[in-house]
Amino acid sequence: xxxxxxxxxxxxxxxxxxxxxxxxxxxxxxxxxxxxxxxxxxxxxxxxxxxxxxxxxxxxxxxxxxxxxxxxxxxxxxxxxxxxxxxxxxxxxxxxxxxxxxxxxxxxxxxxxxxxxxxxxxxxxxxxxxxxxxxxxxxxxxxxxxxxxxxxxxxxxxxxxxxxxxxxxxxxxxxxxxxxxxxxxxxxxxxxxxxxxxxxxxxxxxxxxxxxxxxxxxxxxxxxxxxxxxxxxxxxxxxxxxxxxxxxxxxxxxxxxxxxxxx
Amino acid sequence: xxxxxxxxxxxxxxxxxxxxxxxxxxxxxxxxxxxxxxxxxxxxxxxxxxxxxxxxxxxxxxxxxxxxxxxxxxxxxxxxxxxxxxxxxxxxxxxxxxxxxxxxxxxxxxxxxxxxxxxxxxxxxxxxxxxxxxxxxxxxxxxxxxxxxxxxxxxxxxxxxxxxxxxxxxxxxxxxxxxxxxxxxxxxxxxxxxxxxxxxxxxxxxxxxxxxxxxxxxxxxxxxxxxxxxxxxxxxxxxxxxxxxxxxxxxxxxxxxxxxxxxxxxxxxxxxxxxxxxxxxxxxxxxxxxxxxxxxxxxxxxxxxxxxxxxxxxxxxxxxxxxxxxxxxxxxxxxxxxxxxxxxxxxxxxxxxxxxxxxxxxxxx
Numbered sequence: 139x140x141x142x143x144x145x146x147x148x149x150x151x152x153x154x155x156x157x158x159x160x161x162x163x164x165x166x167x168x169x170x171x172x173x174x175x176x177x178x179x180x181x182x183x184x185x186x187x188x189x190x191x192x193x194x195x196x197x198x199x200x201x202x203x204x205x206x207x208x209x210x211x212x213x214x215x216x217x218x219x220x221x222x223x224x225x226x227x228x229x230x231x232x233x234x235x236x237x238x239x240x241x242x243x244x245x246x247x248x249x250x251x252x253x254x255x256x257x258x259x260x261x262x263x264x265x266x267x268x269x270x271x272x273x274x275x276x277x278x279x280x281x282x283x284x285x286x287x288x289x290x291x292x293x294x295x296x297x298x299x300x301x302x303x304x305x306x307x308x309x310x311x312x313x314x315x316x317x318x319x320x321x322x323x324x325x326x327x328x329x330x331x332x333x334x335x336x337x338x339x340x341x342x343x344x345x346x347x348x349x350x351x352x353x354x355x356x357x358x359x360x361x362x363x364x365x366x367x368x369x370x371x372x373x374x375x376x377x378x379x380x381x382x383x384x385x386x387x388x389x390x391x392x393x394x395x396x397x398x399x400x401x
Numbered sequence: 402x403x404x405x406x407x408x409x410x411x412x413x414x415x416x417x418x419x420x421x422x423x424x425x426x427x428x429x430x431x432x433x434x435x436x437x438x439x440x441x442x443x444x445x446x447x448x449x450x451x452x453x454x455x456x457x458x459x460x461x462x463x464x465x466x467x468x469x470x471x472x473x474x475x476x477x478x479x480x481x482x483x484x485x486x487x488x489x490x491x492x493x494x495x496x497x498x499x500x501x502x503x504x505x506x507x508x509x510x511x512x513x514x515x516x517x518x519x520x521x522x523x524x525x526x527x528x529x530x531x532x533x534x535x536x537x538x539x540x541x542x543x544x545x546x547x548x549x550x551x552x553x554x555x556x557x558x559x560x561x562x563x564x565x566x567x568x569x570x571x572x573x574x575x576x577x578x579x580x581x582x583x584x585x586x587x588x589x590x591x592x593x594x595x596x597x598x599x600x601x602x603x604x605x606x607x608x609x610x611x612x613x614x615x616x617x618x619x620x621x622x623x624x625x626x627x628x629x630x631x632x633x634x635x636x637x638x639x640x641x642x643x644x645x646x647x648x649x650x651x652x653x654x655x656x657x658x659x660x661x662x663x664x665x666x667x668x669x670x671x672x673x674x675x676x677x678x679x680x681x682x683x684x685x686x687x688x689x690x691x692x693x694x695x696x697x698x699x700x701x702x703x704x705x706x707x708x709x710x711x712x713x714x715x716x717x718x719x720x721x722x723x724x725x726x727x728x729x730x731x732x733x734x735x736x737x738x739x740x741x742x743x744x745x746x747x748x749x750x751x752x753x754x755x756x757x758x759x760x761x762x763x764x765x766x
Binding site: 213 | 631647
């Protein structure tokens with residue numbers, strides 16, 4: 139088996155008396171989509187933040203490409219090729235697509251003795267990178283605010299890939315999107331996988347995750363409730379695990395009771 | 402044209418629509434309107450004679466120097482209200498040492514620039530590190546600087562003004578840089594050709610172009626270049642547009658904002674230097690309300706009060722409108738009391754127009 143691009147071994151994280159994560163192991167290999175599923179408060183966000191270097195775990199180890207590592211900052215993590223696309227996407231709506239694409243990493247060109255922002259190169263590259271991924275821009279100078287939600291998500295992902303991400307952590311990339319928009323993002327996830335990128339796909343939408351995922355890890359109340367290969371588990375089983383099949387049955391019973399009470 | 406369009410959802414945007422998405426359009430349209438208005442009402446009053454043009458350009462230039470720097474700061478999402486009293490502060494620093502202690506003028510000018518840059522740095526540092534609105538922080542420094550200037554000046558000289566600087570500044574090498582005139586020879590040629598009217602004694606009505614106009618245009622061009630064609634410019638837009646996104650992408654938002662606070666402070670020092678060296682006197686009350694006049698010029702120029710959008714060219718036209726209206730009202734003989742009413746209304750109309758322009762630019766499909 140290939141060495142995982144990044145691996146967490148029995149990681150725990152505490153916030154005061156709160157156990158946010160306990161003994162969670164997680165990894166992602168090149169060209170794989172590993173879905174991290176869980177309800178609100180299950181510890182998904184904490185796990186992302188450990189992976190992206192925002193939180194330093196209290197126990198456990200982090201391995202990048204098989205070697206032990208201590209992330210010192212999100213910048214450090216980014217330098218090691220692990221890019222996180224947060225829900226807010228880190229885009230500036232009033233700025234153009236190209237300016238957003240190169241935000242913080244502006245290409246420079248030397249003219250005489252001045253170092254200028256190479257806007258032509260930025261426009262050209264942003265346009266090309268996005269069209270390579272199936273996003274046809276009207277104009278790289280249009281403001282990001284005029285893009286649809288799916289297009290913005292794709293822009294953020296394309297940007298991370300362009301700047302050399304080997305591991306992509308996507309935080310609920312499809313949660314706020316309509317059916318068509320979500321499918322555009324899912325296609326982009328499959329494309330990234332084909333490029334050999336390891337994708338960590340955080341979601342609570344099993345339907346979206348099951349379409350693109352190769353492995354699934356469930357988090358429940360800060361603990362791992364198991365990791366499954368796609369061939370080991372069906373969509374329904376995953377749904378049941380995820381939604382808490384028993385809880386739904388209980389809820390159903392309660393509602394029936396409530397309705398009967400009314401009559 | 403239709404061959405270039407690949408997406409069936411794209412339609413060719415008419416030229417007017419594309420122009421409407423530029424921030425400075427409102428100010429350019431306003432400038433044209435103002436010129437037409439005064440062309441009709443003040444056409445033969447001398448407003449558009451060589452002398453009149455230089456007069457309103459000089460007013461515009463002084464405000465425009467402030468507005469250019471304020472535009473960048475406002476695009477980065479911050480205000481600097483302290484520049485009004487910073488002008489008085491810098492003026493006093495320039496005037497008192499030569500008059501009282503025989504300092505060379507260049508040294509006191511240098512000290513004024515240094516002191517203002519330091520105050521600007523403090524403004525920025527406090528805003529960035531406390532997270533307080535810059536409106537409040539710089540409102541505080543507006544009052545503190547005015548009080549400090551008054552107190553120190555009266556303490557040293559016993560008065561609130563310092564005059565008679567001309568005899569010290571006349572021979573100083575620094576004076577022509579800020580208070581001189583340029584293009585004297587071309588002006589004389591134009592007058593000989595009859596394109597500029599002459600006075601009774603045969604000399605042209607203007608002897609040259611005040612150098613402050615060159616500062617204004619140069620600074621505007623430099624800031625436009627900075628904004629549109631440098632990495633720092635991208636950071637300015639991002640800091641004002643969405644500071645958290647910028648920070649996540651590694652943009653040094655704090656450093657960007659502090660640098661801009663220093664830049665507005667330096668612009669205030671430049672304003673003061675020009676004013677003091679031209680008039681030969683300093684007054685602790687100089688620069689009163691300039692902080693708001695600069696904001697008006699910048700807002701007329703299409704910059705958003707909330708940051709993230711705007712232009713330095715727009716601020717230049719905003720300042721030009723300011724100068725033309727101020728001098729136009731004077732030349733037409735309307736009571737100058739009406740000037741502020743006019744500028745205030747102008748700003749409100751500009752804000753309405755600009756928010757319409759922006760909603761067009763940001764129109765989602």
